[in-house]
Amino acid sequence: MRVEAANASDAEAISALIVELSEPFFLSPSRGGAERFLASISVEAVRGYLSSANFSYYVARSESRLAGFVALRDNSHLFHLFVATAFQGNRLASQLWATAKTDAVQAGNPGEFTVNSSLNAVPVYERFGFVREGEVQRMHGISFQPMRLRSGQNGA
Template structure:
């Protein structure tokens, strides 16, 4: 890759995820398993690993409780966000090749705006991996409980009160 290519910001195509994206979505999540699994190869993580399989992701994508927004560059999945019930960040992952380019922020802004246009949730919640906490903190989320372990993974529950939410135009 040339220096010019590295400096050129990627152009992303954003769209709702389709069932045909489930394998790529599952693969992207699994790249990060080492960051939130307590012991990725040990017992206890099976239920979680099953919950991020291509089959499970296909079910989530088809379920109206979940809204997925995916970002692609040249037909390659660069990242995605999934909200459950319009208020819980179920997934937010960006491929390592596309990190630190504002993609997570763009995905969050799009998902938040879509959720706020449909309903008025009191808050948004997320069970953040320790690794992702700085990202959610930048989005305005605050820690609401201690580090928790369940199904072989650890996470920190976080919340963003919607009175702290603003859309891109500055309105709540």
């Protein structure tokens, strides 16, 4: 599957994929207290990220359907990495991450990245070489595990 730079026309599909896969983030089934997170994944917010110079988005499509995407903020923070359920288990997350990481390193990142991982995605990031940094965070209605990848760690 080919990975390419995202564009503004991808905003709706990107937002929809995050919403579809975000259930494990919420501290409450009602999503109470998560209004800030929900606003940050709206179509309007994603359009803003896509047009911002400090975000880099890459998408993978199967025919015309969004199979997954990755986003970096400030060339060092893995902001989003989502793969549609139908495409999970086929190393697409690895392919997306490798593309984003390679481009970031070519743009001057020394190989050091952070991510706030959903709890169910921690094993994926550990396979990429990230290590847990501190305790699980619970705020704004969601939970996440801060993680870091340092230069010289696997980072597949």
